[in-house]
Amino acid sequence: MKFSINRSSFLRTLNDVSRAISTKTTIPVLTDVKIAANASGLVLTGSDADISIEATIAEDDESNTLTITEPGAILLPARFFTEIVKRLPEDDMQLIVGDNLQAVITSGASEFTINGLDAASYPQLPEISGDNSLTLPADILHQIINQTVIAVSTQETRPLLTGVHITIDGSKLVAVATDSHRLAQRSLTLDGVDAHADFIIPGRSLTELSRMLADDVKSVDLRIAENQVLFQIGTTAFYSRLLDGNYPDTSRLIPTSSTTRIEFEAPALLAAINRASLLSHEGHNNVVRLKIEAAANTVTLFGNSPEIGNVEEKLSFAKLEGDDLEISFNPDYMKTALQGLGQSSIEVAFTAPLRPFTLVPSEDHENYIQLITPVRTY
Amino acid sequence: MKFSINRSSFLRTLNDVSRAISTKTTIPVLTDVKIAANASGLVLTGSDADISIEATIAEDDESNTLTITEPGAILLPARFFTEIVKRLPEDDMQLIVGDNLQAVITSGASEFTINGLDAASYPQLPEISGDNSLTLPADILHQIINQTVIAVSTQETRPLLTGVHITIDGSKLVAVATDSHRLAQRSLTLDGVDAHADFIIPGRSLTELSRMLADDVKSVDLRIAENQVLFQIGTTAFYSRLLDGNYPDTSRLIPTSSTTRIEFEAPALLAAINRASLLSHEGHNNVVRLKIEAAANTVTLFGNSPEIGNVEEKLSFAKLEGDDLEISFNPDYMKTALQGLGQSSIEVAFTAPLRPFTLVPSEDHENYIQLITPVRTY
Known part of the structure; x- marks a missing residue:
């Protein structure tokens, strides 16, 4: 693998996928970030098993000044690699991976050589078909999250209550959270939507998701599968595990x-x-x-x-x-x-x-x- | 005791003396702030036994809108009292202490009643005469501190090395610090000064002192006694314990x-x-x-x-x-x-x-x- 790129574009994307990377994981490979270079651009992936984020840096977007000379993939220690990219001296940087799984990172007169791991040892992300999908305005999604996630439980004794229960029935969306001491419920009519869904998404996933909804994000595509949900934000895919079980009936409360x-x-x-x-x-x-x-x-x-x-x-x-x-x-x-x-x-x-x-x-x-x-x- | 005062003037001074107040003290009374109202104004005192700070809010400075109706003194829990003053609803506040050592703090529609302690149980601050004194420009003092305190030891195994050694010989001041792995020495000629002094002041005291040297402070009066030093900054007195012993001769290093x-x-x-x-x-x-x-x-x-x-x-x-x-x-x-x-x-x-x-x-x-x-x- 060999590419050169604008350092701040790369760092921004690296920080995005790092939201999903925990230093306290029991699966060592998940402390790494996966970097893959292919025909269309650079794909960065981070995951903590609950949340996975996959972000693409397109080669045809000139602001990235991305040039991929040789495709390939590598796993690098995420926290450490991010620190390096942050402190490199010049605006541009280059990354080369040879046959020995060592990544050589250069910028100006500075040259780092970092030991990587085979990208094949990284877990596969779930595949979610496009059958059950809808589009939400980003500001509305942000508001729904912030108004409900405040009431989720932080105790693992009743795991379902650590999530927000979302039901979509026709054009009506209801999001509710309770930790049994307090409850927050947000309802909404989605113009032009006719969908049906019922799922419980961990509060922590929603909190991380809302942090990615910056002002320049206009809309988010939502796709729901059996036990996973995918939020597509521009070129970034945000996957979350869903909680399995019957959420208590809160309407009578x-x-x-x-x-x-x-x-x-x-x-x-x-x-x-x-x-x-x-x-x-x-x-x-x-x-x-x-x-x-x-x-x-x-x-x-x-x-x-x-x-x-x-x-x-x-x-x-x-x-x-x-x-x-x-x-x-x-x-x-x-x-x-x-x-x-x-x-x-x-x-x-x-x-x-x-x-x-x-x-x-x-x-x-x-x-x-x-x-x-x-x-x-x- | 009874007074009313501009809340932000009071809070600023409370924050100043709080620099000397530690929550981790073995002397319970030192978690309190002492508040005394006398003829000339309000005197606030905080101390952790190493550092003591005594700040005066003058009644004749109109910006304080201070009115003392009844003199007196009280000790109040510092951290807690500061939080209250910070969150009071109006620009002005009033404090009244009755015979029962309870302080009633009012501001707008909010009224706090806080249990205090007898001011007589607070330790006396050292008395330092004016015999051995000199005046230093605040910016120079700030620079001397920041350039030397970086090299003091943080280990208590050799207590003297946790201090900065300052010698004044005629008009020449030399400040030196070393933790035995590195050393920093700053020399300076003081215009119009002819003094003699040799003392070791704890690095932590100097760090706290430098934080009080804001841009509006022009000069600091320094007075040295046997085992104490006093820095007078406007209406605020900053006392520090000195370290006792012979600092190693660093010049040959x-x-x-x-x-x-x-x-x-x-x-x-x-x-x-x-x-x-x-x-x-x-x-x-x-x-x-x-x-x-x-x-x-x-x-x-x-x-x-x-x-x-x-x-x-x-x-x-x-x-x-x-x-x-x-x-x-x-x-x-x-x-x-x-x-x-x-x-x-x-x-x-x-x-x-x-x-x-x-x-x-x-x-x-x-x-x-x-x-x-x-x-x-x-």
Whole structure:
């Protein structure tokens, strides 16, 4: 194999596929990056068995200044090779692999010789046919991910809950995640789509995927197979394993009525929750208390740590209606929920001190709902 | 105690004194910040026993909008109190301490009640008289620190070597540090100064001190006592413990002649060392090798890791004179030395493969010298 290339094009693609490469893998070959040069360009592959990323650098895109003189393939230690490429002295670099599996990397007066491995020892990526596919706008996909992945479980005791459950029925897409203490559900109508799918994708895969949806990405092609999903982003293919099993029916968890409703500005409420959690974090059970007094038209937030002290704050709100209520909850769940809601005005709706309460954006409240289970404090 | 103050003025000063406050202290009271309100203003104190910082916020400086209604003093948990002040909702804040040692902090609709401790339980700061004092320009002090502290030892086995040895003899100041593998010495003539001093100050104290020398600080007053030094920076007093003992005589270590001299641009040499150390860091003994061939007018840098591979690079230089030489050294010492030299052109002078070599700036080479001991590789 022999090619020369613009170093920053190469480094950018190397960083993209490195997202899938873990240094803590039990399969040694997966700490490597696979580099293959063929007729159409350079193909880089990284994988941690759960996520695989395959990116192509086209020879006919002049900005890459890619010239392949000799096709071939090699595996090189990913972290180390990336460090080298990052620090090479010139704008261009050359890579030559001889018969001995040694890669010689040159740039300016600097010459690295690195021991590689036979590319044939790298695992095959799954093959996913084009039968079950649809196209999503990248910004919408990014939003769906960020609004749901915040509620997935980080505990492996119930593996299904570490994923986001996505169902597509005709033109309607619903994404839902819950760790059994809180839930986030995003719904969406996809114009001109008529598809059917039902799958659970690991939260970590979605987090990595969303990092690849930079501003210049306009759309993503989605293809679903038995136990794999493929997101095609331009010349980059992002594969993820799917979780196998029946996701719990979450629709019955979402309350359909409420007895107390308050409208807040999300950023102001978030700031108050952050203050109250300073004290709750020092306590044993990390709980804050909200006291709603309808007649007095006041909402007060309390945080307390027996050793350090306490905080109380009268919250400002746009609207309060319904019954008096006192409710305690984990402020970290509220923080994450509010981050998912961004700068918007929101409605929080309660039914009883020990029943889950909901957060929805005041506008477009049909399509995004979050649910938080309160904490019993007595 | 009762006062109100501009929150950002207060936070800035709180952050300054917090530099001296460690969360890992064996003296519990030192995790607190001392806050005292007296006739002239607010005095904040933090200490870790080695370093103490006392900062005054003047009531007559209008930008502080400080109003002291009732004098007094309290100790509050530093890390925690700082987090509270950082997150308060309004530009102004008020602090009231009642008879029960509870501090009530209010800002807008938010009210924190925090348990404090009696200020009398805080250790007294040392008293340092004004007899032995001098004034240093802040930028010069900053430079002296950054150019020498890089060579102090981080090992407590020889405690004296964790400090910088400073001698002032008339108008001449010499600062030197060595960890026995490398050495950095900065000399300076102080205009209009005639003083005599000889002390060893912990490197960590100087590092913290240099962080307080922001661009708006013009000069620093230095006062030296038996086992303490005081740097007065505007309204902030920075105290450091001194190290007790006889610092080794380092003057005889510095070579007075050389057989090979090379002039490099420091940034280009640093970039090449960074590349070579990528491989040496993976090897067992972290060594790079420099091969100087005078007749061929080439200087080549080699890095090697038996498992991963090797690198070689022909270095560019402005001038080479003297004998051929091959020398091996720890690239990390060279990196640190080059960082101390900044963007300048430098001269590296060698005498023999196992004798220390020196780095000096090409300009002003009388006043700054660094020395690195090579490594035997056979």
